[in-house]
Amino acid sequence: MFQKLHVQLTLFCTLICGMILVLMSLICLSVSEKESRKRNFADFRINVNMLVNHLENQTVISYAWISQFCADTHFELDIRDNGSRLVFDALAPSSMDEAYFNQVRQKAKTDYGILEESVTADSILSTHEEFELTINGTAYYGAMVLIPKNKRALNIAVLYSMSGLHKRVLFQRLLFAGADIFGVLLLSVFFWFFTWRMIQPLAVSRQKQAEFVASASHELRSPLTVMLSCLSAMKQASPAEAAHFSETIEQEGKRMGRLIEDMLTLSGTDSSHFAIRKKPVELDTLLLSAYEKFEPLARKKCISLQIFLPEEIVRPCLCDKERMEQVFAILLDNAISYTPKEGCISLSLKNSSDKLTFRIADNGVGIPDTEKEAVFERFYRCDKSHKDKSHFGLGLCIAREIIQMHRGKLWIEDTPGGGATFVVELNLHFK
Structure with missing residues (x-):
């Protein structure tokens, strides 16, 4: 019985604490992922601002700087001047289809109202907007930049794949899952020994109770056997012998009474009904x-x-x-x-x-x-x-x-x- 109780208590405690552990892990993971996404998007915006500041202050666009910038930031750029593509046509062609950048421009136009036509000969301030979008099932950060240049505008579409972020998030989830599994295993081992230590006094108490009942039964059986034997012998005994048997029965009855009284006293102490009148x-x-x-x-x-x-x-x-x-x-x-x-x-x-x-x-x-x-x-x-x-x-x-x-x-x-x-x-x- 105690073995079954031991297993049940171990499973129950492990389940409850495991659920709490998993819940806390999910909360921590959710907060961590949210902060990671914010930080990643903030880094993306910083890099876009760096690109805008550089191009605003340059009269000539350096292919070498653009190439190094894209290598460092993993950006995909599509730069157009009056509709002509300026960057990476021959030096470093974009790995993305032109339709991807068209979706960036379309989202900027539809959701944020960024239009190349809004840039006039008198415009001096650059316009840019950063956002998230999904293309063919893949998540990206996108940015649309308009920089006034010599009465025209540089139209720059930026794409940054979120696959790196997703890999980091997946690794973090696997790390949390592994930690939770390991934690649950440790909890199960801990509760296996802890619940056994809790049950041990109950097992000892039950063992003592069984021994007490067995000993009490033995002690009660002895005077009872003597009394029954005397009663049986009295049927054929003489008056003198019957008186002796009667005295023996009385003595054994008193002995049994003392034993029962002692047992009741101990029973009272066990059940906390033992009265102490101070x-x-x-x-x-x-x-x-x-x-x-x-x-x-x-x-x-x-x-x-x-x-x-x-x-x-x-x-x-x-x-x-x-x-x-x-x-x-x-x-x-x-x-x-x-x-x-x-x-x-x-x-x-x-x-x-x-x-x-x-x-x-x-x-x-x-x-x-x-x-x-x-x-x-x-x-x-x-x-x-x-x-x-x-x-x-x-x-x-x-x-x-x-x-x-x-x-x-x-x-x-x-x-x-x-x-x-x-x-x-x-x-x-x-x-």
């Missing part, structure tokens, strides 16, 4: 209460339970009293369960300006460094051979969830001389 609480008093509650159990198991509280007054902490009682109960119950006879458990509280630090230290078997984080996972047991049915591997997970919802920290340290120390750190300014 109010000022004297946590030193709460720790002392937990000590008094578990001291008889520790004494029964021949375990020394000690408590060390600071002499100065401990300021109240804004927290949930019931939940903190639950945390202390989980940690103390865990310590007592894993501490051997004649062992020792100590409770201590350190008070600083902005934090309260609790330590529940035992001298039991301890926890390896590689498992110090794993013990907070659901249904995890550090000691696989531990057979205490009252523990399901959920307590430490619940304790950490509660502390984290108080914006505190819970971690494990090694007890000097052997054993494990659970450290709880709470912020006094938590709101």
